[in-house]
Amino acid sequence: MIKPQVNRRASGQRSNESGLKDLVKMSPLNGHSNLVMVIEPEIEGISLPNWIRHNGDKIEAMIHKHGVVLFRGFDTKKDEDGIAISASLPWKKEEASAWENTAPRHKVRENVYVASTVPKTESIFFHSDHSQSAYYAEKVSFFCAVAPEEGGENPFVDNRIILAQMDPEVRKTFKEKGWRLVRNIHETLGVNFKDTFWDRSKEEVEAFCRAEDINLEWHGNTVKTIWTRAAIVEHPITGEESWYNHIAFWHIAALPNQVRESMLSQFGPEGMPFNVLYGDGTVIPDEVIHHIRDLMVTHQESFSWQSGDYVIADNILTSHGRTPYKGERKSRINLFNRTRRPAFKPK
Template sequence: MNEDWTPLEIDPAAAGVEASPEGLLGHLGGLDVGALLAQEKAVVFRGFGITPDGLGEVFDRLLPDRLAYVHGNSPRTKVGDNVYTSTEYPPEYTISMHNELSYSHAWPSRLAFYCQRAPETGGATPLTDGVRWLEALDPDLREAFAGGVRYLQNLHGGRGLGKSWQATFETEDPGEVEEFLRGTESTWEWRGDGGLRVVQVRPATHRHPVTGAEVWFNQADQWHPAGLGDETAAALARIMPAEDLPQSVTLADGTPIPGEWAVQIRDRGLAAAVDVDWHAGDLMVIDNVLLGHGRRPFTGPRRVLVAMSQ
């Protein structure tokens, strides 16, 4: 990824179609979206006048077999057929770079974002090339992570800090949760208070199935208290040990990850990012392996919807 990389932008004039959702649908009918994303990494569609009512049909073209956000760790609201609000995180904070569900046994290959309402200021979606992110990290850190990452989740049973297991797995049935987890190479235990503890060991990098590029592909910094900032990390440490937090992370063998490494991962990912600003009606689709994404702080109401597919 060179310094002047930006997502491919397509408007009605560039596509040679009318400025309407129908024009976009016609254009998408002739696109190999997977091949285009392997080449461009991200594509932004602007000026087609997409409305929430017509969004489902556009998502159907871009994201065949949309996925539910099962085992997701960020707070969101389901608003349609496997369509969700983007992370409901306070607007004054930056959301650091990550690949969606990179801590899980399976992840979406592509994501689509739709801007229903643009913020007054800020609120861009930053994108970071995973190859560049990996290369930006210190050699000793990359070597330490070569064995993988161990993620630990503590999901409460209805009341507590963080997400419940019911919200995480979109079910009230413990049997359905266990059936899901049996296929994920995870270990788990039900807690006496009705909560659920899940442990997963995953690789720290991944190779793109088409390009072969090796990318940084984990969420160690987001699962580490230091990734939240010094004050927040200190406050959490006073409340409970790391292994009792809603989520925590170590190296694969259980070795603690130094806080300065989590900060390095977070900051260098953000430093390498390219911001995509939003206007109402914009739509963006990205390759979830090649690119990490995040969110800049914003003011005013902002509503961006997201969907994902294999």
């Protein structure tokens, strides 16, 4: 019996003669980006999951060098396609419940989540997922099953560039002091206690916080959690220093003035749902936050989503945001490689 031959080129497998570029073409976003590399098929019929399985090391090296890889133009349009791509990646897929929850996060299926439930009229500023945690999420992926009619981009910034361009005195202070996130969990505002800790009991939450180096305080119907972390970290693989935090995201200076004044009058500085301080508990001046936010806006890179796009980003070397959009937007995320980060004490 003659066995059917496998078309190695179409399946994504490589023969001894074929190389990485035989099946796909790789180019910088817009022809000049150092941050986002685009990988597109050179021929029809390539199975992206199969291609990834045979080129995982090269993909990882590319992500560590540039920060973001965008797969575009492959036959990947359904949720099942995105799940198959994620399953083919050479990293451990993580459940979001391994971390505390600071924003609404809806599970689609195992290890797969809706990217965001923030209203489409609002933007989301740059951040690295779970940067306040004692554990890194080393990588994050985005799959676009349905692209919006307009907007909805996920702009990226290179955290290494933000660090390099930062005012030297600002950088030095954060290097020494780190940052502190103070969160007051209110039952009627934002993510409540139950959703923050994924339905854990009080005893389980206390054990979780001890393991995560989170200071936990009970104040009647309000729970206060305090994280103190390094603001500048050394990448666990590349050894590069990177700006890795939510400082410009959660500081009260990031709020519109009217919202900020209203919330301060209601909760006071100590009762704000989220606020950021230096790691020693001293106040970060507003002008420092504006300086960082301006840098991130200046150095952002973005692209319009196309249905079927799949993006992998190094979550330590990059930050991402989201712009407002119109129409339906169906985006899924995965988190990869939960690894313990070094402990930090402010100087």
